Amino acid sequence: MEVLPFPLYPKLQKLVFPIKWKQPADSLGKLPDEWQCLAVFRRNELVNDFVNFQFGRIQFDLRYLDIALLYFFSFLSNYTENRKTFSNNMKHWLELYIVVAVYTTLGWCQSCSLPSTFSKHMQCIKNTVSANYGTLEAEIREHKRRAIKTCFAQTIAEGNQENRCVLALSDLESKAWDRNGPLRDCSICRTFANGAIKAMLSTSAEEQKCVRSEVSKALTIEAEYCLRTKNSSFGGIPEFPDFEEGSYAFKDEIINSVSDYILTYSRLAFCNERKPGRAEATRKCLKNPFDGYLAKHCDALKNCESQIPEACRAQTLQLKKATCVCVEHTRSELKKRLSSIAHAIRDAADSNDRGAASIGGGSKVDQCVGNIKSLVRTPTNDWIEVIDKALEKCLKKKPAGQNLGLDSLINVGCRKVIADTTGTAHIQLKAGFDFINNLMDAMVDRAGRFCGGVQCG
Template sequence: MMRIAALSALLVASVLAQDCSTPAGTRETFGQYLQCMKQGLDQNYELYENEIREHGRRAALACFSSSIEEGNKNDRCVLNQNDLNQVAWDRHGPLRDCTICRTFASGALKALKSTPAEDQKCIRTEITKAIAREANHCLQRKIPNFAGVPEIPDIEEGSFTYKDSVISYLSDHILIHSRLAFCGERKPARAANTNNCLRNPFVGYLSEHCKVLASCDSRVAVGSCAKTIPQSRAATCQCITEARDELKKRINSISGVFNDLLAGGRGGIAIGSANKVDICVSSIKKQMITPVNDWVTVIDSALSTCIKKKPAGQNLGMEAMLNVGCRKSQSAPSIPGITPYIPQCYSGTSSYSSLLFLCNRKYFRHLS
């Protein structure tokens, strides 16, 4: 009885503490909301990790057609259960003709399995700071007197225990989105229909995640915060989406750099005072600068700060990694549906830099 009374008192105190009458108060309360989300996920991280993977598969089977005939009838791209049963980086998978892509994927797996939890958490923290800067830049244009993005908690912290689930999700993600890209180059309307379906594929999609949000709404979005917290959440989600899409465009533009490098001769990167690889590296670095972040520098800083046991004989700097990638790209084939994917897994030229994707899946979930 005393425990119930104590919990009730804490609940009342937390409700009374919500004050969104000022920008600073809204910022503090939204920080509490984000922390509430993390606490909700941490209570049963396995449940939510499994839901992401299982619902991702279910969404693909609901939104793609299972055969060419069905695809023609429903105007959808084609992907079936047998396709999803493949491993994306297997020699027979969608990356089979792209040695670079398979190299990057192998690097990502090696990093995920061998890098300590503390190092992975550190990388997530550093990258999340950069993500917050991107969101901040956007929100200042959307919300008058915006006080800034609060500290973003480490929502992925529980993922370290469930490596196999993460790896399975990553394989599905590559299979689904490489097929969508392949379809989009030939049947743009079908790809658009399929992609629209994937955004809301069935009733109950990610319902357990939605329950966490609803619980936090009932606890935090009350009183003077009843309207401002949902508005802040919606604006933040919109800004993160916009930042993600902008970064996607920048990453996709790297394909043009690779294609120029592959083209050679007429129309390709000209050979002048600097060689092709130098120009390739320089071009990629320029593509990765936004108004608030130099993403190459962000990545360099995260790796140098967070990887405690530096591998002997391996340079973790982005300059070295970009050089390796550009050299390999000179002999890589241009494959429809695959070449645009190369830049996304580009950081895989180093096992450790591949963690930048794996450790931040909830931000980069739809990059490919």
């Protein structure tokens, strides 16, 4: 912000109406805080170009309106000492008061505090989601399944004919963590996955909110770091509100949606390994599979956008867009890092002498664990630590005899790979971490619903 210097007083002659200014520039004194917005220019916010505004017989250049109002309020604040002047110029001050009313009505005197406006916009979306959670959740379930039917082939023959990946709707009837799901070759992975689902079902609303809050803080930090790489003077964004606060009453529906998501992207990954062209076409289709896709979500976003003050709308939406780009970047980077864990496990297997003696002393196990942890450590967060600390802090009741932490899973996985004599353990662990990858991606996808997407235009 730039405070306009008082020597600009002579430029008030640009104002075309008959006011005889009685207050000299050096007698203004300090203005109350609530009037300071009248004394500043905000770059790229209010009026930057030459604009003429006419009200009755009052016409002036808006670039100097801030100065005019500055003098006006300063005069009124001292009117008790200037009663005679005030009386003599009452007619003209009333004219200027009309200008003030118009100025305020049109929003030109609204202080556009971007963090505050952005926070209110996010809160509007959160309130809308909470008030309509069941309806929006039903739309996710219905539209995602319709998208699968649209973008995937339902049979192998259809897939070959139309060059699409294959996922039949009947495949979604089993949960992603069931015996015949993506974890079918990894019993220990199914144990961990089922434990996580049971923990989710058995935790209270307060515990779930606590976990979401911890993860949301980490996501906010990641987004801010990303935004500062684009603009070093960026001041920061408020913490994201809890978009999933209304979720507790719909736990079963959410688990069904998460299972569908994991099965969808597990199948897409399987397809990508064999037919990358098909996978890319399917992935592109899933972004906007049909007209009206997630229309209720889009309407909720547009409704909240319409409530942003006009003076702040462009900047707020620009910040939102930049934030969404950064959230998506964080999401894709985390997904990429988790995917690379499979290679780290394979490296541990390839460098192993295939002997149980390797377990002792912690050398190879520690190296394996360290390599994996380094892959999910960003400049701002250690994501294994973020998840494990959230679970440790928030969950009061944990499944008996089971540690749900990722750190524990990594330790068990590395020990199993190093002690393996069959050469198949790393394949099982890859399935396990692919599952975790898709599970976390499903959660981030839900948290990013405030971004909308190409379907919202």
